[in-house]
Amino acid sequence: AQSVAQPEDQVNVAEGNPLTVKCTYSVSGNPYLFWYVQYPNRGLQFLLKYITGDNLVKGSYGFEAEFNKSQTSFHLKKPSALVSDSALYFCAAEPRTGANNLFFGTGTRLTVIP
Amino acid sequence: SAVISQKPSRDICQRGTSLTIQCQVDSQVTMMFWYRQQPGQSxxxxxxxxxxxxxxxxxxxxxxxxxxxxxxxxxxxxTVSNMSPEDSSIYLCSGAGGPSYEQYFGPGTRLTVT
Structure with a gap:
């Protein structure tokens, strides 16, 4: 079965420190990979995606993600966390089948402590 | 990017009834999707x-x-038909330009079935 795993339900980090939110996937055929963020009472917002090429992808709000094919991982990172980064983060994978459907991870709640 | 709106934003319905949720995109999109997000879940x-x-x-x-x-x-x-309390959830629609394109999400419809 196709799946995306986010092993940490909760990540706490101090403001100004680097943050990492982990994601691994088990989706066949070199999927496209995405990160989305959800703020309270709002829909999901796209952060970044990996299609091909450079393993380090840069996205919105200073976030970046590192693709590692051998480890089937796509971890989200930011060099210096802001309190406003506190939100729920979802990793997602889309098989390269043309169907455009996403498999979502279970989400990681990031709390940045002032 | 695309802006997606949904109506209603929330509703409380009695079991056995049906509710129709509308999703409007401000530009043409190739793909549209419907998701369910149960509280605190993916x-x-x-x-x-x-x-x-x-x-x-x-x-x-x-x-x-x-x-x-x-x-x-x-x-x-x-439309969520013949509703039961188990249908209580957030329903989200999304749109995308096609495979590998990021999906843009509506704000969701919070449904409670009593």
């Missing part, structure tokens, strides 16, 4: 809304329970 794809033809449903979801329409490239509806 997103589960219900179906892909196909313009001018029957929706494509994921395993565990059927047309009789979740009929979907998509009369054009900017509008879709999802």
């Amino acid at each position: 997103l589960t794809l219900i179906a892909t809304a196909n313009q001018g033809s029957e929706a494509t449903y994921e395993s565990g979801f059927v047309i009789d329970k979740f009929p979907i329409s998509r009369p054009n490239l900017t509008f879709s509806t999802l």
Whole structure:
């Protein structure tokens, strides 16, 4: 079965420190990979995606993600966390089948402590 | 990018009744999708809304329970039929330009069935 795993339900980090939110996937055929963020009472917002090429992808709000094919991982990172980064983060994978459907991870709640 | 709106934003319904949720995109999109997000949980794809033809449903979801329409490239509806308390959830629609394109999500419809 196709799946995306986010092993940490909760990540706490101090403001100004680097943050990492982990994601691994088990989706066949070199999927496209995405990160989305959800703020309270709002829909999901796209952060970044990996299609091909450079393993380090840069996205919105200073976030970046590192693709590692051998480890089937796509971890989200930011060099210096802001309190406003506190939100729920979802990793997602889309098989390269043309169907455009996403498999979502279970989400990681990031709390940045002032 | 695309801006997606949903109506209603929330509703409380009695069991056995049906609710139709509307999704409007401000520009034409190739693909539209409907997801369910139970409180504190990840997103589960219900179906892909196909313009001018029957929706494509994921395993565990059927047309009789979740009929979907998509009369054009900017509008879709999802009906939750014969509701039970287990249908209480947030329902989100999304749109995308096609495979590998990021999906843009509506703010969601929070449904409570009593």
